[in-house]
Amino acid sequence: MPRTGVFICHCGTNIAGTVDIDKTVEASRNFPGVVHADEYRYLCSEMGQDIITKAIKENDLDRVVVGTCSPRMHENTFRKAAAEAGLNPYLLEVANIREHCSWVHKDMEEATPKAIALLRAAAAKAALNEALEAPRLDVEKRALVIGGGIAGIQAALDIAEAGYEVDIVEKDPSIGGRMAQLEKTFPTLDCSACILTPKMVEAAQHPNINLLTYSEVDEVKGFVGQFDVKIRQKARYVDPVKCTGCGICWEKCPSKAPSEFEMGLSKRKSIYVPFAQAVPMVPVIDRDSCLYFRKGRCQICEKECPPQAIDYEQQDEIIERRYGAIVVATGFDQLDPTIYGEYGYGQHPDILTGLEFERIFNASGPTGGKVVKLSDGKPPKKVVFIQCIGSRDKARGMNYCSKICCMYTAKQAILLKEKVPDAKSYVFYIDVRTGGKGYEEFQRRAAEEHDVAYMRGQVGKIFPEDDHLVVRGIDSLTNRNIEIKADMVVLAAATVARGDAPELGRLVGINSDSYHFFNEAHPKLKPVETHTAGIFIAGACQAPKDIPETVSQASAAAVKAIGLLSKEKLQGEACTAEVIQSDCSGCLNCEAICPYTAITPVEIEERYKDGVLKRTVAEVNPALCQGCGSCAVTCRSGSINLKGFSNDQIMAEVDAICLQR
Amino acid sequence: MTTETGKSRLIEDMKMHSGQDPNGCYQCGKCSAACPVSAALDLKPHQVLRYLQMGLENELAESKTPWVCASCFTCAARCPRDIDLARVMEGLRLSILRNRGGNKFGPAELTPEQLEKLPQQALVSGFRKYNK
Ligand SMILES: Cc1cc2nc3c(=O)[nH]c(=O)nc-3n(C[C@H](O)[C@H](O)[C@H](O)COP(=O)(O)OP(=O)(O)OC[C@H]3O[C@@H](n4cnc5c(N)ncnc54)[C@H](O)[C@@H]3O)c2cc1C
Ligand code: SF4
Ligand code: SF4
Numbered sequence: 182m183p184r185t186g187v188f189i190c191h192c193g194t195n196i197a198g199t200v201d202i203d204k205t206v207e208a209s210r211n212f213p214g215v216v217h218a219d220e221y222r223y224l225c226s227e228m229g230q231d232i233i234t235k236a237i238k239e240n241d242l243d244r245v246v247v248g249t250c251s252p253r254m255h256e257n258t259f260r261k262a263a264a265e266a267g268l269n270p271y272l273l274e275v276a277n278i279r280e281h282c283s284w285v286h287k288d289m290e291e292a293t294p295k296a297i298a299l300l301r302a303a304a305a306k307a308a309l310n311e312a313l314e315a316p317r318l319d320v321e322k323r324a325l326v327i328g329g330g331i332a333g334i335q336a337a338l339d340i341a342e343a344g345y346e347v348d349i350v351e352k353d354p355s356i357g358g359r360m361a362q363l364e365k366t367f368p369t370l371d372c373s374a375c376i377l378t379p380k381m382v383e384a385a386q387h388p389n390i391n392l393l394t395y396s397e398v399d400e401v402k403g404f405v406g407q408f409d410v411k412i413r414q415k416a417r418y419v420d421p422v423k424c425t426g427c428g429i430c431w432e433k434c435p436s437k438a439p440s441e442f443e444m445g446l447s448k449r450k451s452i453y454v455p456f457a458q459a460v461p462m463v464p465v466i467d468r469d470s471c472l473y474f475r476k477g478r479c480q481i482c483e484k485e486c487p488p489q490a491i492d493y494e495q496q497d498e499i500i501e502r503r504y505g506a507i508v509v510a511t512g513f514d515q516l517d518p519t520i521y522g523e524y525g526y527g528q529h530p531d532i533l534t535g536l537e538f539e540r541i542f543n544a545s546g547p548t549g550g551k552v553v554k555l556s557d558g559k560p561p562k563k564v565v566f567i568q569c570i571g572s573r574d575k576a577r578g579m580n581y582c583s584k585i586c587c588m589y590t591a592k593q594a595i596l597l598k599e600k601v602p603d604a605k606s607y608v609f610y611i612d613v614r615t616g617g618k619g620y621e622e623f624q625r626r627a628a629e630e631h632d633v634a635y636m637r638g639q640v641g642k643i644f645p646e647d648d649h650l651v652v653r654g655i656d657s658l659t660n661r662n663i664e665i666k667a668d669m670v671v672l673a674a675a676t677v678a679r680g681d682a683p684e685l686g687r688l689v690g691i692n693s694d695s696y697h698f699f700n701e702a703h704p705k706l707k708p709v710e711t712h713t714a715g716i717f718i719a720g721a722c723q724a725p726k727d728i729p730e731t732v733s734q735a736s737a738a739a740v741k742a743i744g745l746l747s748k749e750k751l752q753g754e755a756c757t758a759e760v761i762q763s764d765c766s767g768c769l770n771c772e773a774i775c776p777y778t779a780i781t782p783v784e785i786e787e788r789y790k791d792g793v794l795k796r797t798v799a800e801v802n803p804a805l806c807q808g809c810g811s812c813a814v815t816c817r818s819g820s821i822n823l824k825g826f827s828n829d830q831i832m833a834e835v836d837a838i839c840l841q842r
Numbered sequence: 843m844t845t846e847t848g849k850s851r852l853i854e855d856m857k858m859h860s861g862q863d864p865n866g867c868y869q870c871g872k873c874s875a876a877c878p879v880s881a882a883l884d885l886k887p888h889q890v891l892r893y894l895q896m897g898l899e900n901e902l903a904e905s906k907t908p909w910v911c912a913s914c915f916t917c918a919a920r921c922p923r924d925i926d927l928a929r930v931m932e933g934l935r936l937s938i939l940r941n942r943g944g945n946k947f948g949p950a951e952l953t954p955e956q957l958e959k960l961p962q963q964a965l966v967s968g969f970r971k972y973n974k
């Protein structure tokens with residue numbers, strides 16, 4: 182017979198207000214195996230923990246039941262108190278009589294017997310509890326950052342500065358992300374490249390940072406502290422060690438393709454760096470357009486390259502490396518507004534998205550920084566901006582607010598006025614949302630000092646007529662229909678998740694919301710953690726956000742990664758699954774269901790009649806098992822037990838509740 | 843026309859007939875921007891929604907808008923909040939007619955020449971729109 186002690190917490194009036202504590206203590210004394218019962222106002226306080234520790238020693242207790250709040254809150258607190266008294270912490274059991282009882286009931290007459298039933302069940306389970314040991318796991322002192330935008334760069338710099346090695350995997354030929362595409366940045370209008378380029382260079386030169394550009398993650402295995410990752414470094418067809426970045430190859434290359442960096446508004450060569458400040462300054466050959474790869478002749482770049490860095494035979498390379506922590510920072514895309522036929526996007530060169538308009542401002546952009554119409558090269562005199570394109574639209578777009586477009590629209594209208602002083606701009610908006618330091622003031626400056634006409638309403642149709650675009654909208658403050666003969670229209674297209682986000686999420690093992698933005702572990706208290714230990718998220722891959730917010734989140738993710746990497750050992754999961762191999766039929770349903778690939782088939786030998794029989798059964802790797810219990814419920818022969826939650830323990834709880842009714 | 847609960851009978855009937863909830867509208871005005879007969883409306887489509895939200899049933903009952911509406915469905919196709927405004931208009935017409943009794947217009951109001959000249963389909967759809 183065990184020697185069980187029961188301790189009941191008042192939780193102020195949280196529990197005591199609805200559960201009769203005295204009655205509960207009295208009832209507990211009669212549970213099988215209980216030799217001691219007590220209560221206290223706040224068991225989680227230091228005094229409360231002392232009461233438990235002392236009672237364990239004085240009464241020689243070998244099992245403890247606490248009737249308190251949810252185990253998610255304080256199971257660890259009480260386990261530590263038990264350990265202090267020399268008891269294996271897994272011999273303690275929590276009965277949740279707050280969330281499961283006092284908080285959901287009003288009537289003490291009914292809540293009290295329920296609390297007693299929950300305690301009786303916990304005592305019955307505790308009697309079957311076994312001492313468990315949590316495995317101690319190694320931590321690989323290296324981090325992986327996926328995505329080399331401002332979020333990834335910032336996170337990598339912070340981790341590197343703390344003294345840990347970091348690899349950045351960036352799918353494009355250069356790091357920099359969307360911020361590299363921007364002209365000036367709200368609300369201070371500093372030039373994006375001027376503040377970004379130094380960080381890109383710092384990342385490239387940092388002794389602890391290893392840039393893997395033009396690379397993608399192919400596989401992630403393992404668990405917190407020991408993620409085994411396969412990275413595919415795509416063939417650049419240029420040897421990065423020999424290449425000096427002289428630029429002769431892309432100058433001489435006769436073949437062109439639309440530039441991804443310029444949003445297709447201009448062309449780049451088949452051998453190219455995406456933009457002038459690219460890091461690393463090593464070109465890649467785009468096989469799809471290169472004459473040599475397409476038709477087998479040309480090879481001009483090879484002939485012209487002074488250090489002979491061109492290598493058409495280069496192959497994709499797979500790098501396998503172990504990491505202790507992963508930061509996902511893969512950023513965002515812009516919604517393609519062609520789904521809105523009424524706006525005519527894609528049918529006229531002067532109907533642009535916000536990101537395209539950024540490039541029109543940029544000195545190295547498709548127009549060399551001259552703000553002109555793409556149709557005829559003349560400066561636009563009337564520009565209509567339309568906000569919320571595809572945002573806040575549950576019918577055809579995204580139900581959320583994209584958060585950045587009110588601000589970048591105001592910014593672009595101000596920049597327009599600077600570049601084309603006699604231009605007039607109109608902004609159609611539903612609401613102007615400018616929460617943020619200095620943001621409201623910035624937007625008001627656009628309206629008051631830069632002659633930007635804000636029209637509260639939306640646009641119903643845009644169509645070309647003669648040499649302009651007719652924009653039909655409404656100003657809902659005067660209820661007047663408005664018609665503007667515009668030279669240019671800029672659509673603030675919604676910020677959306679990257680197209681490959683669901684796939685990446687599956688690969689890395691993190692989940693996302695219905696819009697494919699990655700989910701944080703808690704919307705308030707765990708904003709950079711995910712539900713998978715050791716994997717963190719930062720930047721616009723989590724939700725639309727601007728640069729200041731992205732950078733803060735990146736540093737937060739870095740701190741979490743650093744905290745993890747700084748540990749010598751990690752405590753693993755003690756409550757892992759275990760196969761009773763003599764009962765196992767070898768169906769391997771469990772292998773298929775385990776989300777952590779912790780189950781593998783093994784061959785065992787069994788005595789059968791006079792001979793020996795070989796058969797395949799399942800085996801659990803306790804280092805990989807996270808104790809989710811999926812296998813235990815799948816097993817048809819009931820031959821999997823989750824330690825700490827064995828079939829016998831669960832049945833004992835059920836019996837303790839049902840048989841005593 | 844207001845019921846004991848303070849709700850407007852006209853508006854409750856409109857909701858029932860149309861299956862649309864005016865509270866879903868956030869007044870972006872895209873319906874009014876797109877409506878081909880917007881210029882001829884005394885209340886623009888988005889205003890109709892606002893008046894419904896505010897319970898201004900007398901003003902709605904007086905407005906010409908539901909009767910001028912061409913039932914072209916452009917508004918419904920554009921609305922980012924998935925409100926079928928054309929149905930709202932239809933629901934309003936029906937509720938107004940049923941609440942005040944009598945049709946907006948019937949065969950008796952047409953001259954024999956009109957009755958002869960108008961295609962049958964136009965007559966049928968006209969009666970469908972203006973009769974209860
Ligand atoms: C038109 C426009 C104007 C803006 N103006 C401003 C402004 O003035 N001020 C401001 O504060 N903010 C502005 N922003 C917002 C700003 O662009 C973002 O806040 C910022 O870029 C987010 O950074 P990020 O690193 O999270 O994402 P990104 O910049 O998108 O970077 C993500 C990186 O990850 C890489 N990547 C993606 N998927 C993978 C993968 N599977 N594997 C490896 N790598 C991957 C991408 O190639 C990219 O390099 C603007 C945005 C737009 C659209
Ligand atoms: S082989 Fe010719 S087309 Fe291809 S990248 Fe080199 S120069 Fe350009
Ligand atoms: S930030 Fe402004 S423009 Fe962008 S979706 Fe939100 S309200 Fe619309």
Ligand code: SF4
Nearest residue numbers: 877911912914915917
């Ligand atoms: S249904 Fe009526 S209100 Fe709506 S767009 Fe057509 S005419 Fe206008």
Ligand code: SF4
Nearest residue numbers: 867870871873888921
């Ligand atoms: S389009 Fe829809 S949301 Fe916008 S004002 Fe009209 S009814 Fe309201």
